[in-house]
Amino acid sequence: MFARLIIIVFLTGFVPILSMFIGIKLSKGDYANEVSSIIFIISFILLLVTSILIAIWFTYPFKRLATTIETMGEGNFPKEIDLNGYIETEDIADAFESLLAKINKLDESRSEFVSNVSHELKTPLTGMKLIADSLLMEENVPNETYREFFKDMSTEIDRENKIINDLLTLVRIDKTNREMNISEVNINEIIELIMKRVRPIANKKDVELILESFRPVIAEVDETKLTLAISNLIENGIKYNKDGGYVRVSLNADHKFFYIKVVDSGIGIPEDKLEYIFDRFYRVDKARTRETGGTGLGLSITKNIIMLHNGAIKVFSTEGDGTTFTVRIPLTYSR
Secondary structure (H helix, E strand, O other): OHHHHHHHHHHHHHHHHHHHHHHHHHHOOOOHHHHHHHHHHHHHHHHHHHHHHHHHHHHHHHHHHHHHHHHHHOOOOOOOOOOOOOHHHHHHHHHHHHHHHHHHHHHHHHHHHHHHHHHHHHHHHHHHHHHHHHHHHOOOOOHHHHHHHHHHHHHHHHHHHHHHHHHHHHHHHHOOHHHOOEEEEEHHHHHHHHHHHHHHHHHHOOOEEEEEEOOOOEEEEEHHHHHHHHHHHHHHHHHOOOOOOEEEEEEEEOOOEEEEEEEEOOOOOOHHHHHHOOOOOOOOOHHHHHHHOOOOOHHHHHHHHHHHOOOEEEEEEOOOOOEEEEEEEEOOOOO
């Protein structure tokens, strides 16, 4: 704006005065050639100054953008960028602000993830430390007490190990889909094998497993990853169920997708918690989750796997009346 003002003042003020001076000279008929030379020189200078001012005005927003990028390189991420000047630079500013918002969100997610990992890994260690300190403070501890304490320590170690394994799984899944091992797989057989494997867990909790397979389904999937995703859903249905409850797994397909639905008669999820259940380390009921050995990573892993298959997952739940997960995955895999 400042550069444009200078140009306007220059053109509207100096040029008419110059024209009057030139007009007077020419009217006298003196030194026509010299005047022509002066006109040329002054016009050239005027053009040069105008070009410089326009160049400064044009490049100033980009210099500010370069400064902002340098600041980001130092680890400082501004909330917004002001590149007012003309429409093009404002469009660039809007696009860059959108990128910055994503970077800021990613940075916040990373910080939150590191904080959560630190907390989750520290909790079992704190439990083991308390158990060990309790033993050291006691004298003449009965063998039975030692056995109970060591059993508690073993439980905490198992929990720590599960957290680490789930974290490693999450890291592997977060890598690019170039590592997807895609092949034609019988989805019916995958689900039957999962049901067979988890049946002892269901029997122990007096939970009935029901499989409804409406048609044979062959699809292009990563068998290992898909098995893990569906296992997580079924195991959750068993863990958070009621005694004498059920988990119903149904499989269906059309010409383009196959659908897996996992319905349980469990404790359900409050409506205000549904939007967070796929977040890493999120637990609806932290105390109950720790009792069942959950890490808060299972559903996040499941969603990532389904997204890698270009699929989608939805959840419906009524608190106290069970939960339904619906998975949709294309029959044909495409990168």
